[in-house]
Amino acid sequence: MPELPEVETTRRGLDAVISGHQLKAIRVHHHQFRWPVPANLNETLQGYTLQACLRRGKYLLLQFEHGVLIIHLGMSGSIRRVAPGEFLLKHDHVEFIFDNAEFRLNDPRRFGAVLWHPAKTGNIQSHTLLANLGIEPFDPQFTAAYLHQMLQNRQSAIKTVLLSGDIVVGVGNIYASESLFRARINPKTAAGSISLARCKRLHQAILQTLNAALESGGSTLKDYTGTNGEVGAYFEIHAAVYDKAGLPCKVCATPITKIIQGQRATYYCPKCQRY
DNA sequence: CTTTAACCCTGGAGGC
DNA sequence: TGCCTCCAGGGTTAAA
Numbered sequence: 153m154p155e156l157p158e159v160e161t162t163r164r165g166l167d168a169v170i171s172g173h174q175l176k177a178i179r180v181h182h183h184q185f186r187w188p189v190p191a192n193l194n195e196t197l198q199g200y201t202l203q204a205c206l207r208r209g210k211y212l213l214l215q216f217e218h219g220v221l222i223i224h225l226g227m228s229g230s231i232r233r234v235a236p237g238e239f240l241l242k243h244d245h246v247e248f249i250f251d252n253a254e255f256r257l258n259d260p261r262r263f264g265a266v267l268w269h270p271a272k273t274g275n276i277q278s279h280t281l282l283a284n285l286g287i288e289p290f291d292p293q294f295t296a297a298y299l300h301q302m303l304q305n306r307q308s309a310i311k312t313v314l315l316s317g318d319i320v321v322g323v324g325n326i327y328a329s330e331s332l333f334r335a336r337i338n339p340k341t342a343a344g345s346i347s348l349a350r351c352k353r354l355h356q357a358i359l360q361t362l363n364a365a366l367e368s369g370g371s372t373l374k375d376y377t378g379t380n381g382e383v384g385a386y387f388e389i390h391a392a393v394y395d396k397a398g399l400p401c402k403v404c405a406t407p408i409t410k411i412i413q414g415q416r417a418t419y420y421c422p423k424c425q426r427y
Numbered sequence: 428c429t430t431t432a433a434c435c436c437t438g439g440a441g442g443c
Numbered sequence: 444t445g446c447c448t449c450c451a452g453g454g455t456t457a458a459a
C-alpha cells in the first residue's frame with residue numbers, strides 16, 4: 153500500500169534516528185515473505201553500524217560496511233518505532249534493535265521483502281531487483297524529453313507503462329491515475345502516441361503529484377522521530393480521481409469512471425481526459 | 428524486444 | 444451471527 157512518498161518518509165524517519173548507530177540484534181518471527189528472509193540475518197548484521205538509510209524506487213536500502221539490507225514494504229507493510237520490549241502486535245514479523253531505538257516491520261500480507269545483499273562487488277545497487285529499475289522521479293535526468301523518448305515503441309496504455317516502473321520509478325497505482333488526471337491525458341492512450349508537448353504536461357504532473365503527497369505526508373508525520381511516532385504510517389491521500397468512481401469531477405462535475413487495466417483499477421474523468 | 432496474466436497473502440466490506 | 448465473494452495503494456516471473 154505505501155507509495156513512494158510513504159517510503160521516502162519512512163526512509164527519512166529511520167535515517168534521522170539510527171544512521172550511525174549500532175545494530176544490536178534482528179529478530180525474525182516470520183521468514184515467509186515474497187522471498188524467504190535469510191535465516192542467519194542476525195549473525196550477519198549484529199554489531200555492525202548502519203552507515204546510511206537510502207532508497208531506490210520503493211526499496212529501502214540500509215547500508216552497512218559489508219553490504220545492504222534491502223527492505224520492501226509491499227502492499228501492506230509499515231515500519232514503526234516501538235518502546236524497548238513492547239509487546240508484539242499481530243504481523244510484527246521483524247524486529248530491528250539498535251543501540252538507541254527499536255523498530256518493527258509489520259506486514260499482514262507479506263508481499264514485502266527483507267533481503268541481504270553483500271557488497272563484495274562494490275556497487276550497492278548491483279542487486280538484480282535494483283539493476284533494471286527506471287530513473288528516480290526527482291533525479292534531474294528525469295525530463296519531459298527523456299519521458300517522451302522512453303515512450304517510443306510502447307504500444308501499451310500510458311497508465312500501464314507508467315506503473316511498470318522501468319521508465320520512472322515510484323509512480324504507484326494511486327499517483328498514476330492522479331498524475332494522468334492532472335496532465336489531462338486519457339489512461340488508455342497508447343504510450344508511444346503521446347506528443348512531446350503532452351509529455352511535458354505529464355512530466356510536470358508526476359512531479360507535482362509526488363511533491364504534494366510528500367509535503368502533506370511530511371506534515372502529517374512531523375512527530376515521526378518521537379518515541380511513539382510512526383515512521384511510515386500511511387498518509388491520508390487527497391485524491392482527485394482515485395477511488396472516486398461515480399463522484400463528480402472536481403473540474404467539470406462529470407462522473408469519474410473506473411476501468412481495469414493490467415488487473416489494476418484506473419480512475420479518470422472521461423471529459424477532462426479525452427485523449 | 429514488448430505485452431499479458433498468474434501469483435504471493437491477509438483482512439475489510441458488503442451481500443445474503 | 445456466519446459464510447461467501449470481491450477487492451486492496453506492489454511487483455516478480457513465466458509464457459505468449
